[in-house]
Amino acid sequence: MFETFNPIFLIFTSYAIGVVGTLLIKWIGAYELFENHNYIGDKLTKRLGVLKLGWLIRKTFIGNFNPKLKFEGGLNKAKLRQLKRDMTFAENNHLIAFALLQILIVILAFRDIKLWHIIGYTISNIVFNLYLVFLQQYNKRRIDRILERSERTANL
Numbered sequence: 001m002f003e004t005f006n007p008i009f010l011i012f013t014s015y016a017i018g019v020v021g022t023l024l025i026k027w028i029g030a031y032e033l034f035e036n037h038n039y040i041g042d043k044l045t046k047r048l049g050v051l052k053l054g055w056l057i058r059k060t061f062i063g064n065f066n067p068k069l070k071f072e073g074g075l076n077k078a079k080l081r082q083l084k085r086d087m088t089f090a091e092n093n094h095l096i097a098f099a100l101l102q103i104l105i106v107i108l109a110f111r112d113i114k115l116w117h118i119i120g121y122t123i124s125n126i127v128f129n130l131y132l133v134f135l136q137q138y139n140k141r142r143i144d145r146i147l148e149r150s151e152r153t154a155n156l
Contacts, residue, residue, distance in 0.1 A: 007124040010101070014129055018097030022089060025096070034092045038137050050134045053127070057135075077150060084143045091136035098129035 025031050045051065056062070069086055105121050 007120060010121055010124050011128045014097035014101040014125065015093060017100055018093035018095070018129070021096035021100065022092045025092070031092070034095070035088055036140075038141065040134055040137075042138060042141065045134050045138045048131070048134070050131050050138065053131050054135045054138075077147060080143050080147055084140050087136045087140050087143075091133050091140070094129045094132045094136070098125055098133065101125050101129065 022031075022034075025034065040048075069083070069090060102122070102125055105118060105125065108121075109118050
């Protein structure tokens with residue numbers, strides 16, 4: 001089944017699994033458990049190179065995959081809140097995809113699969129799922145700071 005190493009298939013399939021998983025979590029009413037988490041802080045996000053991946057996404061065709069996550073226009077609280085909701089959805093998709101795919105990779109490790117396939121799948125899973133979770137969290141924190149500043153200046 002996994003005789004050939006195909007990280008592109010892995011990335012797209014894992015994201016589709018993540019979307020289904022997120023919709024399932026919403027359907028059973030447990031979505032709130034996955035909102036507003038911060039697994040790592042801004043310093044570690046920068047140190048791990050997550051922001052460099054974000055730059056790469058913005059500057060290449062990859063940035064076109066989810067047009068909902070682009071912010072254009074001036075400071076608009078409603079747009080920022082909607083963007084944060086869309087980012088949360090995307091973050092959860094990638095988090096669920098990462099977890100389920102890593103479980104599959106561990107299962108495959110006990111099968112007759114080459115070690116370099118397991119390492120390659122794991123690295124691809126980390127970069128294209130876990131790093132994107134961290135990137136979404138970083139961007140959501142930035143949105144929160146903008147909204148907080150906006151609220152403070154409105155109250156003055």
